[in-house]
Amino acid sequence: MKLQKIIFAALAITVLGCTSVSAKAKKVKQNKNPVEQMDWQGAATGRDIPDWVGYVVDGDTAQIAKELKMPEDKWQIFVIHGQGPNLDFVKAWTDNVDVIAEVAQTLSRVVKTDLQANMNSSDPAQMNKALDMADRVVSLVEINGLEKKSQYWIQTRTAKVKKPKKDADYMPAVYNYYVVYAMDKGVYEESIRRAVNKGFENEQTSEAQALKDVMMASLTQTILPESIGEPAW
Numbered sequence: 001m002k003l004q005k006i007i008f009a010a011l012a013i014t015v016l017g018c019t020s021v022s023a024k025a026k027k028v029k030q031n032k033n034p035v036e037q038m039d040w041q042g043a044a045t046g047r048d049i050p051d052w053v054g055y056v057v058d059g060d061t062a063q064i065a066k067e068l069k070m071p072e073d074k075w076q077i078f079v080i081h082g083q084g085p086n087l088d089f090v091k092a093w094t095d096n097v098d099v100i101a102e103v104a105q106t107l108s109r110v111v112k113t114d115l116q117a118n119m120n121s122s123d124p125a126q127m128n129k130a131l132d133m134a135d136r137v138v139s140l141v142e143i144n145g146l147e148k149k150s151q152y153w154i155q156t157r158t159a160k161v162k163k164p165k166k167d168a169d170y171m172p173a174v175y176n177y178y179v180v181y182a183m184d185k186g187v188y189e190e191s192i193r194r195a196v197n198k199g200f201e202n203e204q205t206s207e208a209q210a211l212k213d214v215m216m217a218s219l220t221q222t223i224l225p226e227s228i229g230e231p232a233w
Helices: 051-058 061-067 087-095 099-118 124-140 185-199 206-219
Strands: 019-022 035-040 075-084 147-158 174-184 223-227
Touching (some): 099 206, 124 185, 124 206, 185 206
Antiparallel strands (some): 075 174
């Protein structure tokens, strides 16, 4: 897969902070207007864009792990994405973000989204209790031993129209910076199990067990990027 000549759909990113989406939730929604790749890491020396970067955009976590030679049964993978008009700033911003804190926030959002999608209750009180339990469980998860495995940048520009013909048809170019972090899968899943069991130690109902199952499924998914970057420009 040679990406350097491909025009592909962009992630919609203009938010300050880090958010991510569960890999199994859905693939990235495509932009109707094309996004052109202007420059990329290694372009000056004739290097191709690594396949794993394209798989991040595609939401294909199995291929990300395969390309980076990181077996999914050994590593829990997290991907952070920074975007902005200045490469040095974007790299510094993304590299210095509190990854553990951002992962925790991401886990909370992912599990709450899955709870809302999977709960059949129309009782607001039950839903609020479930969301509170999600916060409790996530607060007990220990993210230890995160390792930075890879990073890569691409400069892109998004068209204002479906069929751009001149530079004025594009938005200003921005840099997309991807960073892959990972921790030992066994350590991560054991931390999840401890957190879920501790969070539900006083909840023994069938409803509670159903919530536990949803949380376990959500929290053990690979995390892909939605956004991290400078304020909207």
